[in-house]
Amino acid sequence: MAHRWNNTLTRADTTPYAAYLNRRQVIAGLAAGAGLGSIAGPALAADGGDLTPNTWDEITNYCNFYEFGTRKDDPAKYAHLLTTTPWQIEIDGLVDRPGTYDFQTILSEMTIEERIYRFRCVEAWSMVIPWNGFELADLLDLAGVQEGAKYVAFETALRPDEMPGVQYPVIDWPYVEGLRLDEALHPLTIMATGIYDRPIAKQNGAPIRLVVPWKYGFKSIKSIVRITLTESEPPTAWNKANPREYGFYSNVNPDVDHPRWSQASERQIGGGLFSKRVPTLMFNGYAEEVAPMYAGMDLNAQF
Ligand code: MTE
Numbered sequence: 001m002a003h004r005w006n007n008t009l010t011r012a013d014t015t016p017y018a019a020y021l022n023r024r025q026v027i028a029g030l031a032a033g034a035g036l037g038s039i040a041g042p043a044l045a046a047d048g049g050d051l052t053p054n055t056w057d058e059i060t061n062y063c064n065f066y067e068f069g070t071r072k073d074d075p076a077k078y079a080h081l082l083t084t085t086p087w088q089i090e091i092d093g094l095v096d097r098p099g100t101y102d103f104q105t106i107l108s109e110m111t112i113e114e115r116i117y118r119f120r121c122v123e124a125w126s127m128v129i130p131w132n133g134f135e136l137a138d139l140l141d142l143a144g145v146q147e148g149a150k151y152v153a154f155e156t157a158l159r160p161d162e163m164p165g166v167q168y169p170v171i172d173w174p175y176v177e178g179l180r181l182d183e184a185l186h187p188l189t190i191m192a193t194g195i196y197d198r199p200i201a202k203q204n205g206a207p208i209r210l211v212v213p214w215k216y217g218f219k220s221i222k223s224i225v226r227i228t229l230t231e232s233e234p235p236t237a238w239n240k241a242n243p244r245e246y247g248f249y250s251n252v253n254p255d256v257d258h259p260r261w262s263q264a265s266e267r268q269i270g271g272g273l274f275s276k277r278v279p280t281l282m283f284n285g286y287a288e289e290v291a292p293m294y295a296g297m298d299l300n301a302q303f
Pocket of ligand 1: 062063066067120122156175203204219221222
């Protein structure tokens with residue numbers, strides 16, 4: 001069923017995702033969407049992990065978006081400076097229909113769904129976020145991926161007048177990221193345009209950002225203005241800044257520590273007094289869906 005973005009989604013829009021959820025998650029997701037989350041109780045993932053979404057306030061006030069500063073509350077303070085309408089995305093490289101795609105036009109072509117995903121930052125904190133968005137595969141279909149394309153490169157807007165953080169050379173701006181084509185086409189990989197059925201907040205990467213739930217959060221690049229299909233592995237911002245600490249793959253893996261801290265567990269943001277540390281799950285809990293893509297790779301060596 002095609003659904004146009006209008007901020008009045010019904011739960012029917014989430015049904016294409018049902019195959020990825022066990023029945024309990026679906027029921028809890030339905031209840032939460034209808035405002036009955038407290039009656040349904042915490043949603044549990046198939047692996048037993050807690051899937052109760054963080055609050056809007058938590059999600060929008062504890063952010064990493066270095067273009068607006070490196071403190072967790074900088075993006076909430078300064079991201080309002082970013083102009084997000086109009087917004088264009090350049091799609092180029094190995095595609096049949098390269099060009100400038102208007103964000104509103106893209107939305108009119110896409111089916112918006114809700115995806116409640118765990119989100120695990122490389123800094124060892126985590127949240128659960130009820131994204132609204134569409135599969136990246138559908139956007140790539142719009143542009144027509146050519147044979148020979150093996151990777152997808154992404155680029156964030158770079159606007160010194162609107163982004164106070166880019167005056168500091170924390171990374172080599174603009175922020176860039178990349179995925180292998182099969183990762184990009186995986187049905188769990190989405191372009192998020194909303195959270196809690198509201199347009200995504202600027203500090204979370206408005207108007208459109210990538211979400212790859214089985215990888216460390218820095219792969220989920222925000223406020224995207226360019227998508228390029230390439231034959232070779234594209235450079236990525238954190239790998240360029242510190243190749244010893246950040247790799248291209250960056251799959252969540254509790255067995256491979258960051259050189260400066262353990263990745264075995266994570267601090268769940270929110271919950272006040274009930275905030276706790278929980279064990280980190282392989283591939284952030286999405287191993288069943290994504291592990292086959294890495295068959296034959298040494299997961300303890302690659303990060
Ligand atoms: N994208 C851009 N352009 N700039 C950034 O600084 N930070 C990354 C990622 N995407 C970042 C970015 C990191 S480290 C994380 S953990 C997530 O965004 C944070 O997303 P959130 O603030 O919406 O939770």
